[in-house]
Amino acid sequence: MAAHDASTTSDDIRLLGRLLGDVVREQAGDDTFNLVESVRRLAVDGRRTDASSIEDLTTELQSIDIDDALHVIRAFGWLALLANTAEDVHAERRRRSHLDAGDGHRPGSTASAIERLATSGIPRQEIASVLNTLSVTPVLTAHPTEVRRQTVLDVVDRIADLLDRRSFRAESPSVVAQVDDTLRLEILTLWQTAVLRLSKLRVRDEINETLRHYRSSLFEVIPALQAEVTSVARATLDPSVDSLHLVSMGSWIGGDRDGNPFVTADVLRLAVQANASEAFAHHLAAVWQLSRDLSMSARLVQPTNELIALAERSQDDSIFRADEPYRRAVKGIYARLAATSQLLIDDIPGNAPHTELPAYQQVGECIADLTVVSESLRSHGANQIADAKVEPVLAALTTFGWHLCSLDLRQNSAVNERVVDELLRASGICNDYLDRSEAERVELLLSAIESPEALHDVQHGYSDEAAGEFEVYFATADAVRRFGASVIRHLIISMAKSASDVLEVLLLAREAGIGDVDIVPLFETIDDLQNAPRIVDDLASIPWYRHHLGQRGGVQEVMVGYSDSNKDGGYLRSQWSLFTAQHEIAEVADRHGLALRLFHGRGGTVGRGGGPAHDAILAQPPGSVRGAIRITEQGEMVAAKYSRPVTAYRNLDTLVAATLISSLRDAHDGNDVAETPHGRAVIDAVAASAMSNYRSLVYDDPKFTSFFRSVTPVGEISSLNVGSRPASRTASNRIEDLRAIPWVFAWSQCRLSIPGWFGVGSALTEVSTDVGVDAITAVYEESPFFRSVVSNMAMVLAKVDMEIADHYVTNLAADIEHARDVMARLRDDHRDALRWVSVFTGSEDLLGDNPVLTRSIENRFPYLDPLHVLQVEMLQRLRAGNDDELVRRGLQLTLNAIATGLRNSG
Secondary structure, eight states: OOGGGOSOHHHHHHHHHHHHHHHHHHHHOHHHHHHHHHHHHHHHHHHHHTOOOHHHHHHHHTTOOHHHHHHHHHHHHHHHHHHHHHHHHHHHHHHHHHHHTTOOSOTTSHHHHHHHHHTTTSOHHHHHHHHHHOEEEEEEOSOOOOOOOHHHHHHHHHHHHHHHHHHHTTTOHHHHHHHHHHHHHHHHHHHTSOSSOSSOOOHHHHHHHHHHHIIIIIHHHHHHHHHHHHHHHHHHTOTTOOOTTSBOOEEOTTTBOTTOTTOOHHHHHHHHHHHHHHHHHHHHHHHHHHHHHOOOOTTTOOOOHHHHHHHHTTTOOOGGGTTOHHHHHHHHHHHHHHHHHHHHHSOOOSOOOSSOOOOOSSHHHHHHHHHHHHHHHHHTTOHHHIIIIIHHHHHHHHHHTTTSSEEOEEEEHHHHHHHHHHHHHHTTSOSOGGGSOHHHHHHHHHHHHHOSSOOOOTTSOOOHHHHHHHHHHHHHHHHHHHHOGGGSOEEEEETOOSHHHHHHHHHHHHHHTOOSOEEEEEEOSHHHHHHHHHHHHHHHTOHHHHHHHHTTTTEEEEEEESHHHHHHHOHHHHHHHHHHHHHHHHHHHHHHTOEEEEEEEOOSSGGGTOSOHHHHHHTSOTTSOOSEEEEEEOTHHHHHHHSSHHHHHHHHHHHHHHHHHHHTSOTTOOOSGGGSHHHHHHHHHHHHHHHHHHHHHHTTOTTHHHHHHHHSOHHHHTTSOOOSSOSBSSSOOOGGGBOHHHHHHHHHHTTOOGGGTTTHHHHHHHHHHHHOHHHHHHHHHHOHHHHHHHHHHHHHHHHOOHHHHHHHHHHHOSSHHHHHHHHHHHHHHHHHHHHHHHHHHSOSOTTTTOHHHHHHHHHHGGGTHHHHHHHHHHHHHHHTTOOOHHHHHHHHHHHHHHHHHHSOOO
16 A cells, blocks of 8 residues: 555544544643543444434533533534545545556546547547537536635645645654644634634625635646546547537526525626636736746747747847747736736736736637747647646636636526516516416517517616616626626526526517527426426427527527425435436427537535436436536535545546546437336336325425424524525425525434435335336336436435434424324335335445445544534524523534534535
8 A cells, every 4th residue: 555545534533533632622621621522432432332322412411501512512513524624635545546556547537438438339539529529517506505614614725735744754753743733733723713604605705715616726627637638538539639628617606696685786797807807817827927937048949930929029128038039928928918807807916017018809819829839839849848837828718718617697587577577568568478378478579589679778767676687687798798708608597487488588688788698497396397398399499599599509508406306396206307307308409400408406415416426427318418518516515526626626527527428328229227118107106106205294294394494403594604595585484485405404404314315215115016126126227317316315314313313303393293203204214215225236235335435424423413412402492592692603503513524415
């Protein structure tokens, strides 16, 4: 084993735990340390022997003084975070060990996929052709269940770097001792840093917190990944492969207005400005560094004539650089880039240029100048310098442009139709749009869209809602004029239910002069997913709309939502509705000759579409992934995936690999039994039964809402200063109006996590009596889709803890008799789910195929037990009328700490 891989995750966790204990003893005293240590032993011993520690922990912590409770909560919260950090560092070590051992490309990587595909019988030119146009876009969204502050994340990064250094220098006791001293200082910093924010996040805070991931990983990782894929593809497939457009980034932060009154036109402008400023800061720093690095002398090398001309145009007449044409040329590029920055964002986030030169009119001009530099270097044998120094700058300019990422705009269809109704009324076209039939709406909208006259009147006194929406559209048009069409390319319609919903947005975009944009219907509920193919067919049957798509390469993007469909119909019904909708939408696209691009609105948890993204993409219906995919990254998973370069690289690499493989499958090759009549019938029956079971409890039981709100901390979650959006769409307490994120987050806090499994076990048992166990297991064995569903459900079940859930119910339920009935039903379904996973996999080990997660749970879950006990204690005190600020803070800390320990809780 390599020296730097000798330290195990458990070793690191023990080290960090010991250092944390030292800090607790020093800062809070021996009594507090002894209390924390006693609680730790109870929790660990209970898990080690599989005996319950909840009762002993309750006895130990019941009626605990609030100051002591806060110390215990903070200690175990930090320990959970430190355990996560140790796991992440160990994942990086495993990757390095794999490379050091010379085992070839990592399984699941794009390079591995290319080499495997090249020997699979698929023509190499076909693989190369797909790679040349492949497009993968992670879209970072403002749906945070990430409750850690930026300050904490920075300290965690330093701790991770120190653990890495320690493993590399394990043979040097003096270095190890020095690292341990520094680790202790960082843990002391954590102990004296407040976890909780004093105020709720604003949208501008969400924008700034997201931008850190570009600095910490994405600027480095995306060009590096694209370079590696290009290199492997050229060596394996075709020397002309170019993967510079392989990965791009998207964002909803500052553009997602659905249910967030704080996202306004001013916020949109702020987001565009902040994103562009980040891009320019990176490009300016990179080009400035090039001007220092490229010291080649004309006395020793012969640059190309184009490079010499570029140097002459730089107006750099320093005698010290008279024989250094590369430095002079790059100085000129820097000056033009600085002028562009000044023109577009009214700032130069970098060093002052040596002179004033004309701004670039478009990013392609800057790329062309740097290409001259690269090609000149290659002309005199400096290929390696061109590859190492210039190509990453070129790749960053190509990927991030002036705008950094494409900012999506999203609004609810109900808002759009109200604004259009007001617009048509004000313009005298129609006074009863909302009362018209769908066919009449479509006719009215097409007439208005095709009219040469603008309908919007700046002098008219529109309502606040309509005026705000118009201002957003005009701000969008301004951003496109400044930064190009890539800055805002997608207008997304939440709760899309008809073709008119899409045409309404087209009309509003037309009024603002926005033409080069995708209108993306988002289908979220079970009914909407079932209607989605018909709606896409209706749109594609409208000649004018087909003309609009033709101007955009014939591409129709469709977004499918995992969160609301799950809350609506339960886990399996949601997954199956998504699968069948995508399959049928792909058939509609084929029938109309359209290119289809799917946008997956996934969250961090399985209940919101989470789970391994690589497997999820491979489990999509054949033919639905066609060389392009967009996928949301949400909550704490954004930091988990993109805060460090190694994890960012691995995540993006697996996304690209899965998209490539899926794109090369024939549209209907029948490799998933879920697409056969028999397989479809079996899964249909199970999904229908699962939805019936789910809804009969969640929606049909009149007392269930009360049960949910009493045994979970959902009402208190809104007090945790995380995202800028309200927890509910309206002021009601109905589950229908609650956002999916707090719905899932609350269930995970009490360890029931019903969005990820409830209804499935009983449905499988019920249907098996009709079709037989063998018929269902055959579907599992022959359907990648169904295997992925079961695998993700098993991950959720591994984190479910009925004993902890009983503790919440016993101590918090408003109606204990009803609560016991609910728990009995949940327990029966849970038992069935466990049994069926065992039947499918042949093992009673839920995570038999995932030893990494098994170790993670073993390492972290003991530290969650006291946090659950203390959360219940804090909830009891608050609900009994103890509104002490310290009690409220204690509850908030437990919410944070449990979410940290579970890792994907929202």
